Amino acid sequence: MLEKIILDGNLVANDIKEGLKERVVQLKSQGITPCLATVLVGNDPSSATYVKMKGNACARLGIDSRRIHLPETTTTEELIKTINDLNDDETVHGILLQHPVPSQIDERAAFEEISLDKDVDGVTSWGYGQTALGFGVYPSCTPAAILKIMEYYNIETKGKHAVVVGRSPILGKPVSALLLNKNATVTTCHSYTENLPKLVEQADIVIAAVGKPSFIKGDWLKTGAIVLDAGYNPGNIGDVEYESCFEKASAITPVPGGVGPVTISMLLKHTVDSAEKKLAQFV
Amino acid sequence: MLEKIILDGNLVANDIKEGLKERVVQLKSQGITPCLATVLVGNDPSSATYVKMKGNACARLGIDSRRIHLPETTTTEELIKTINDLNDDETVHGILLQHPVPSQIDERAAFEEISLDKDVDGVTSWGYGQTALGFGVYPSCTPAAILKIMEYYNIETKGKHAVVVGRSPILGKPVSALLLNKNATVTTCHSYTENLPKLVEQADIVIAAVGKPSFIKGDWLKTGAIVLDAGYNPGNIGDVEYESCFEKASAITPVPGGVGPVTISMLLKHTVDSAEKKLAQFV
Numbered sequence: 349m350l351e352k353i354i355l356d357g358n359l360v361a362n363d364i365k366e367g368l369k370e371r372v373v374q375l376k377s378q379g380i381t382p383c384l385a386t387v388l389v390g391n392d393p394s395s396a397t398y399v400k401m402k403g404n405a406c407a408r409l410g411i412d413s414r415r416i417h418l419p420e421t422t423t424t425e426e427l428i429k430t431i432n433d434l435n436d437d438e439t440v441h442g443i444l445l446q447h448p449v450p451s452q453i454d455e456r457a458a459f460e461e462i463s464l465d466k467d468v469d470g471v472t473s474w475g476y477g478q479t480a481l482g483f484g485v486y487p488s489c490t491p492a493a494i495l496k497i498m499e500y501y502n503i504e505t506k507g508k509h510a511v512v513v514g515r516s517p518i519l520g521k522p523v524s525a526l527l528l529n530k531n532a533t534v535t536t537c538h539s540y541t542e543n544l545p546k547l548v549e550q551a552d553i554v555i556a557a558v559g560k561p562s563f564i565k566g567d568w569l570k571t572g573a574i575v576l577d578a579g580y581n582p583g584n585i586g587d588v589e590y591e592s593c594f595e596k597a598s599a600i601t602p603v604p605g606g607v608g609p610v611t612i613s614m615l616l617k618h619t620v621d622s623a624e625k626k627l628a629q630f631v
Numbered sequence: 632m633l634e635k636i637i638l639d640g641n642l643v644a645n646d647i648k649e650g651l652k653e654r655v656v657q658l659k660s661q662g663i664t665p666c667l668a669t670v671l672v673g674n675d676p677s678s679a680t681y682v683k684m685k686g687n688a689c690a691r692l693g694i695d696s697r698r699i700h701l702p703e704t705t706t707t708e709e710l711i712k713t714i715n716d717l718n719d720d721e722t723v724h725g726i727l728l729q730h731p732v733p734s735q736i737d738e739r740a741a742f743e744e745i746s747l748d749k750d751v752d753g754v755t756s757w758g759y760g761q762t763a764l765g766f767g768v769y770p771s772c773t774p775a776a777i778l779k780i781m782e783y784y785n786i787e788t789k790g791k792h793a794v795v796v797g798r799s800p801i802l803g804k805p806v807s808a809l810l811l812n813k814n815a816t817v818t819t820c821h822s823y824t825e826n827l828p829k830l831v832e833q834a835d836i837v838i839a840a841v842g843k844p845s846f847i848k849g850d851w852l853k854t855g856a857i858v859l860d861a862g863y864n865p866g867n868i869g870d871v872e873y874e875s876c877f878e879k880a881s882a883i884t885p886v887p888g889g890v891g892p893v894t895i896s897m898l899l900k901h902t903v904d905s906a907e908k909k910l911a912q913f914v
Binding site for chain 2: 456472473474475476477478480481483506507509515517521524525528531532533534535536537538540541542547
């Protein structure tokens with residue numbers, strides 16, 4: 349029988365955070381405190397929770413967080429003004445605009461306004477393009493987390509067939525791009541894909557990024573497939589049907605405790621990276 | 632027996648150019664002559680030929696071309712200076728830096744310097760990112776040509792499985808992105824892909840973008856597959872083995888006379904688009 353590996357995201361996240369501690373101390377000793385600005389618009393309770401978690405994660409590492417909460421009725425212009433102020437603020441090293449924003453706002457226009465050097469959440473088209481062409485500095489945090497987990501567990505990507513289920517701008521598309529750059533053969537699937545189970549069955553690596561609870565079934569998988577589940581649906585349920593996929597997979601991320609905690613750690617890492625770049629400009 | 636269609640690029644190119652003629656006349660009547668600047672560095676004879684072809688195609692439509700030829704010994708800094716001058720020149724609407732440049736030059740750095748609004752050849756990472764996220768203005772010309780040919784011949788992409796062989800920044804990657812945005816399921820293959828024939832065999836649509844003469848064989852194809860060959864190797868040979876692929880395919884581009892002429896037409900179209908945008912700023 350194959351050895352079965354649970355890809356424990358908390359282990360990976362702790363490893364990343366351990367590596368950041370000393371860097372934060374060093375930065376502070378030179379007069380710079382890394383600072384992540386989080387922008388929350390409106391009253392979505394899940395979004396409020398996410399922003400709070402990110403702020404708390406910053407605090408535990410000694411990273412400042414600037415929490416900006418705008419009302420439900422904010423206009424695109426007002427949001428862009430806020431982002432521009434943060435772009436101009438030399439004490440802010442990263443900007444996170446929490447998705448989703450209220451429907452009257454042009455979210456894409458707001459994302460695009462974030463300065464490339466502060467786009468630590470990897471939402472701008474420019475940052476995406478750089479990532480896809482292989483020289484991006486801050487890829488989207490969830491795709492970066494997925495790659496980090498594979499690196500931590502020595503999962504080979506070269507020549508492997510990765511099937512990505514989902515094509516969102518901050519998850520399916522960039523994780524496809526990162527895997528392609530790591531020499532995987534990549535198939536990107538979505539709601540119009542025909543015969544999805546037959547495609548998933550060919551995958552050495554399955555990335556679930558579809559946003560539907562327990563969507564991917566164990567009997568779709570090739571025996572021994574590696575499964576990374578970026579889904580996080582109400583009730584702490586991932587995009588894969590865990591029990592049946594666990595049976596077939598050789599390695600699988602749990603939900604919770606898989607991709608989620610690593611995503612937050614990547615956000616912290618990018619913020620520290622950005623602060624170090626700022627310091628390098630002074631020296 | 633299936634009807635077999637030769638996807639005639641000259642027909643598509645002529646259709647595009649017919650549509651541009653009146654637009655060029657209109658622009659000129661308002662005092663603007665669309666202008667494409669071509670930058671050729673060094674003495675590569677193929678590159679010189681390509682640049683000349685593009686200049687001639689401009690001339691036939693009444694589009695100005697500004698041909699800049701820099702010596703083989705040009706540095707990255709000198710090339711960037713030239714590009715910046717063209718960025719600043721209000722009479723220039725598009726900039727094409729002919730690939731490849733001599734090896735001492737950082738080609739990517741030079742591409743990145745081109746203003747987004749003059750990047751009519753779709754080489755910048757920012758333009759690539761916008762294209763991949765679905766709101767790009769000037770996608771790379773060869774990928775745009777491939778999509779245009781499919782549109783002209785009413786080839787459905789939604790739900791179809793497209794297999795792209797190649798992953799270059801101006802061909803394999805952007806054509807994968809465009810097909811994904813047109814609701815195809817997309818598999819991107821490359822030199823590390825294992826069992827390529829088995830993947831190609833699943834394709835409803837095959838995009839050959841690998842740069843190896845007669846690389847893709849007819850017996851790899853599913854009967855009735857649609858084959859678009861972006862290859863153009865010495866001796867006018869494409870990336871697909873034409874005779875054997877012709878037998879299996881339901882539709883196929885010839886080489887020459889397939890993707891090539893449409894690519895040049897897309898470059899002209901983007902230059903005219905850019906000139907019209909410039910005019911709109913004045914009005």
